[in-house]
Amino acid sequence: MRADAERNRAAILAVAGRLICEDHRVDVSMDEIAAAADVGKGTLFRRFTDREGLIRAVFDDRTCRAWAQAREIAADPALPAAERIVAYVAAVFDLCSGLQPLLRALPESCHARTWGPWQALLADLIAEAAPEADAQFLALAVFASLRPEITAAISAPRHRAGVLALTARILGPGRR
Template sequence: MTRSQAGELPVVGQRPAERADAVRNRRKILRAAARLLADGGVERLSLDDVAAAAEVGVGTVYRRFRDRTGLAIALLDEREKEFQQAFMSGPPPLGPGAPPADRVRAFLHALVDRVRDQFELVLVAESAEPAIRYGEGAYPFRHFHLVTLLRETVPDRDVDYLAAALLAPLSASLLAHQIRDQGRDVESIRSGIDDLVELTLGGGS
C-alpha cells in the first residue's frame, strides 16, 4: 500500500533512523553545500568541492547523495519543510480553512514563487532519472496534497492524473523559458494557472 492509499502525507526529508555519526555527516555536507551554493551558485556544487568544504571524504558524499542531482534534491528538501508546514497548518488560503479550490490555486501560486526563487537548483534536481525526480524529494508530497484537495472537489475524476497535470506546468525548465525567453511576468503565469484550475475543476470549483 502506498502512502497515498494509506492516507499518510509523505513528509519531505523523512528517512529511516540513522546512526548519530551519519546524521552529523549529512548535516555537515548539507551546510557546506548550502554555503557553496550561496557563494557561487550551482556551479560550485561539485561533490569534490562539497566534500572538501564539509571536511569529509568524497566517498561519504557519494554514498549519501549519489551525484550532484541527489545533492540538489537534498538541499531542496531542507528548504521544503517550511513550505510543507505552511500548507499543512498555516493560515488560509494556502493552509486549512479555505475552500479546496482556493487552496489549489494558492498552492500552485506559491509553487511558482518557490521554483522561480530557486531556478538553478531546481533545474539540477529535474535532471534526475524519472523514478527519482517523481519518487523522491518534494514531488510526492506536493502531488499527494493536490490529490487530497481534488478529491474534495472532483471526486469522480482521475485525481491522481489531474494532480500531475497541474504540477507539470510548474517545472523549472518551462517556467525559466516562459520568464527568461518569452518575457512573461509572474502575474500572467498565475493568471494562466487560474484558468487551468477553473477548466480542471469545472463545476467542482
Template sequence: MPLELLRTTPPKERADAARNRAAVLEAAARLFAEHGVEAVTMDQVAAAAGVGKGTLFRRFGDKSGLGSALLDAREQTLQEAILHGPPPLGPGAPPDERLAAFLNAYFDYLLGHLALVRMSETATPGARYRIGAYRFWHRHMAILLATTPDPDHAAHALLAPLAADHVAALLPELGEQRMRTGLLRLAHSALREPRPESRR
C-alpha cells in the same frame, strides 16, 4: 495512503555522521551559491567540508544525491506548512484556495532552487517520479482535486508544468508572472472539468 506518511523525514544517524552531513551540506550550499551547481565538483565539496572523498560518495552517491539532500530541508518546511500551517496553504481553506496556495508556494520554492531541483530530477531517466517529495506533492494535489473525474491524473497533469527542466527552458521566454498565471489557470480549469459522458 495518508499524506502525513509520505512526508520527507531526515534519516536517523550517529552524532559524528550528523556532524559530517551538516558540514557537507553547508559546504555544498555555499559552493553552489558562489559558483553555480554545474561548476562545482564533488572533490571541491569534500575539501571544503573537511571530509574524505570516499565518505562523500558513500553518503550521497553523486552530485545529484547531494543536491537532493540539500533540498530535503526546504521540502520539509513546505510539507510542514501544508500539513499544519495556517490556511490557505495549510488546512482550513476550500480546496480551490489551497490548490492555488500550494501551486504558488511550490513555484516560489522551485524558482529559489531551480538548478538543484533540475539536477535531482534529471539525474537519471524518470528520477523526478521516484523522489519521495514528488509522491507527497502528488497525493496532496489529488486530495484537493477529489471532485474531478480523475484526481490522480489531474494531479500529475498539474505537476507536469512544474518539472524543473520545463520551467528552466520556458522561464526566459515566458517570464515568471506569465508562467505562474498560466499554472493557476490550468488548476482552475481542472477543478471545473465536467465528468466525461460514458461511451455507448
C-alpha cells in the same frame, strides 16, 4: 549517528544546496564543497560516495522539508479547499523553481518517484473542491505545467502566475 557526523552532514547539505541552487554553480566540484563546508574530502566521499549521491541527498533533504510544509498547507482547516489548492501549488512551484539545478542533474526516474505523493495530495484536494472533476488528470496537468522548459521560454514570474491562474481555472467558476 554521532553528533559531529550529523553536524558535518548538515553543513555539507547546506553548503552544497547553496552553491548549486542559490549560487547556480552546477559545475561546483566536490573539493570546493568540502572546503566550503570545512570538512575533509574523505568525509564528503564517505558520506555521499560521489557527486550524484550528494546531489540526491540535497534534493531529498530539501523536498522532505518542503513536503512537511506542503502537507500543512493542504490540511489547513482555516482555508477553503480552493485556496489550499492554490497555496499548495504555489509552494510546489517555488520548490521546483529552486531545485531546477538539482533536477537537471538527476535522472528522470527520480522525478516520478519523488513527485508521486505530491500529485496524489493535489488530486485529493481537487476532488474535495470539485468532486465531479477528473482530479487525477487535473493534478497531472498542473504538475506538467511546472516543467522547467516553460520557465526557459518565459520568465519565472510569468510562469508562476500562469500556473496559479491555470490552477484556479481548473476549479471552475465559483470555486476560486
